[in-house]
Amino acid sequence: MSTKTIQGTPAWLRATNDRTALSLLLTHGPLTRNRIGELSGLSKPTASQMVQRLNEAGLIHAVGEVSAGRGPNAASYGVRVDRVLGIAVDISATVIAATLVDASGSVHPIVEIPVQRQAKGRSAVSDVRTAIDAACAANGADRAAVQFVCVGVQAAIDPRTDELSFTDTLPGWPRIGVRKLLEDSLGIAVTIENDVNLAALAERRGGAVADASGFALLWMGPGLGLAVDLGGTLHRGAGGGAGEIGYLPVPKAAAQFDPDADDLQDLIGGPAVVRLARDHGLRGRGFSSLIKQFGVEQVGKGAAPGPREHLIAELAPRIALGVIPVLAVLDPEVVVLGGPTGIAGGDQLAERVQAHLRRTSRWAPVVVASTVAAYPVLTGARAVLVAEVRERLLRDVERIATP
Incomplete structure (x- = not known):
């Protein structure tokens, strides 16, 4: 077992503290070193060390300054949300809608790509790749930073067999092995979910229920x-x-x-x-x-x-x-x-x-x-991806735990 994963070691303690600091920044937005120390219950020197390690690793960066009264202004730090990105996709019979998702959970512009239900040349890979490229272009995002995609489809997905059924609106999509096909072809992690289930996630997270x-x-x-x-x-x-x-x-x-x-x-x-x-x-x-x-x-x-x-x-x-x-x-x-x-x-x-x-x-x-009247499927997919993107960033903390 790697030293950095053994509880009680200095590496484990550094990773734990750094995850705490990054979690606070994801939850509260930009914070100063002192504020991170206050919220975490750790000392100012320890908080400064956490910020230094996260900053040097490219996980956070200085985003502004906060008045410190009589003394010099204190730098505030925020998460580098452009480091790991996701794309939420909703594929209906006539339109593919997509939007960028980052760790902040901010709402980004949505692109809509008209499709012909029986168009020749359509495939699962072409549909999803087109959605990713369009969403990145609309937001000026680096395609290489996209590590996750969540696709809402009008179909049932058997998680045991990676099989789709009721696929009337997905011409050119295979019924077996579609998630593996997409992951192998696109080189990113793929979640495929029924569109109504994603809409229900949106209702649970921010709707009337x-x-x-x-x-x-x-x-x-x-x-x-x-x-x-x-x-x-x-x-x-x-x-x-x-x-x-x-x-x-x-x-x-x-x-x-x-x-x-x-x-x-x-x-x-x-x-x-x-x-x-x-x-x-x-x-x-x-x-x-x-x-x-x-x-x-x-x-x-x-x-x-x-x-x-x-x-x-x-x-x-x-x-x-x-x-x-x-x-x-x-x-x-x-x-x-x-x-x-x-x-x-x-x-x-x-x-x-x-x-x-x-x-x-x-x-x-x-x-x-x-x-949830506006883009409920994308809203649900965004919720899935925010959690995945944040967890990836938190896992990245372990990489910097061992000097």
Whole structure:
């Protein structure tokens, strides 16, 4: 075993102290040597030695000065967040979105790359490489500093076999060994995650359900998905296929809404929402355009119900039917309505669904609209990557522990 890993040795103590200092800088932002000493409980000389070692190793750098009263100003130090980078990627049927992620967790510009669903020459490697290059270019970042990528996909991922299923929106992607293929081809660590699971991570970290004991996120867009959070842990299923709720057969009660519906995708998926929106007077060329109109709040209380209100009234009982199987099996404290349809429907739709469930079923969950409206998949991927980038920087401390 290496000397630097043996507890109680000087090298171990240096590594422990330096990790503490770097952790403080990651948590609090730029700090002076004295402030690092105060927060760590270590002496000023020890704090100065930690800062010197981290600075010489290129892990931190001076970023400014802080007034020290009558004496000279004190230098403040921050983490070199450009040293290790990640790229968050969201691949949908029509767009690849990507953004840079660093240890600070700051939000960086997002790039969107239109793609053709059946475009020739697409592959997993080309999709992800294009996303990485575009995100780096948009932020002026060094491509060589990218060590991690987290990719959200509309598919189920079996962690045991590195196998993808339900891959309709990923032309050219292999079903077996995609993570290994990407890591070997790109030379970086790759995480592949279901897009709705990443959206659920975003809800847990900064949404309306941050303090809930558990919740279910019903994602409604062109397709349907479900993410289940059990006490802060995502339930992915034995083969990663938990949450493919669009394939769930509809109950007999759904015949009153659509006698031809065979599954939940037929009842509340994108094509069904488009049809209902047009029936109620909304006009648009496709799902995105109609959802944009649906998301416009009605102006003025007491006004006569318009297309939005009529559409909400018709969608709510359909959604409630889709939620009941989830309640029967998992009984989550909160149900979040997310995805384009859930976000566009907002609080009005959530309140209607909640009222319908409480009136017609044995369950009484709280139903809320997603509060992570902008790029929820990228937001979840960013959370994954911030943790990975920070851990890599902290591990780098061990490299400087032995003189």
